[in-house]
Amino acid sequence: MQEYWAQPPLVIASGRGGWLTDTEGREYLDGNASIWTNVHGHNDPDLNAALQRQLGKVAHATMLGLAHEPGAMLAAELADLAPEGLGRVFFSDNGAGAVEIALKMSFQYWQLAGKPEKRGAIGLAGGYHGDTFGTMSVGDSGFFHERFRAWGFPADHFPAPVCREWAGVVQTADTSASLEALEALLIEKADRIACLILEPSVQGAAGMRLQPPGFVGAVAALCRKHEVHLILDEVFVAFGRLGSMLVCTEEGVTPDFLCLAKGLTGGYLPLAATLAREEIFEAFLGTYESRRAFFHGHTFTGNPLAAAVALENIRKLRLLIADGTLAARATCFGRLLAAAFADHPHVGELRQRGLTAAIDLVPADGGIYPVAARAGWQVCMKAREHGLLLRPLGDSLLIVPPLCLSETELGELVSRTLRAINDILPTFQYHAQRS
């Protein structure tokens, strides 16, 4: 906060496509897709029109006991996109909420099924599922969440697989240690575990940590074998980010719960959804006095404006995927990144899949930068001068463009990132801490 306070403020006034303009009239490429949400760009005429059409009808009506058209239509659309059998949709308004709902549903399900002792949870090392207490408990986000541990519930974590990939080529991959540890954990205590939660394919907030193809399927098989619910948190990876609408369908996996948010409205409005399997839905049915109902509600759950925009977002995204446009952009992005950074002296590791990438910044003579040097942050501040907005994660640069960027704009994104790195790092002054 002190650093933020010391900086001249950057105030966004407007946006168009992949660009944002500040109150001084300066233009920036939105290199983090307005925190990983933007799909078709800012100020998209089709999304704007969908929003305005709904605005002319009703801006908000509760889903607590009532229904509305865009909400019902979006639920049907999501059920259609999801794997067979994953057809029940519970709306909320942010990713952490969508995950909390899945966790609570799993917890309650096992009580309803007569197995209340199944109430533990398993997460993947480095996992991030939001900043509320339940999501912090199953997550593993280092100092982001560490100080709040004592107020969370206990959860077990298993090691993440190893995978390096860019430009569609897997450089190294090893899932054995991860899957062996998971199996051991399940053998030991599956009878006390309600659910396992996983960000499939890419762990975004961990710094774009990748999983090799097949890993999600292997985890799903272990969950099924040991009767543990599988919650897939696709809040970051769904809606085209990795090239497909949903990662679970791509991986051939039907989870028990699927959590969606971020790209659901194309980055326009807060909306989230938790999908559940039919059998889980049915366990909650009963008379009023049986108290089997799921008591959970958010005031703006399934907001109609957001739902209307989500429907238009999905309609447009289907076209981008079907005609190969999105795949071509991801290929282009991977090639550009590999050319600029695969052998760069200040890049320790490059990870890229779909339209998401991470670049780990390192000193040319080896080791890592001391935390206090703020190397990643300095590079991002320099990028602003080159008209590019990026967010660092420590000394990793996370590059998450809106999916609408043209190949020329992707070229600009990569070349401006490269310029910022080359401006700062070759002459970067820091006090090395070497052991």
Ligand SMILES: *Cc1c(COP(=O)(O)O)cnc(C)c1O
């Ligand atoms: C961003 C994110 C969340 C939290 O979503 P919010 O809308 O910020 O609460 C949960 N899971 C993953 C994988 C995310 O990337």
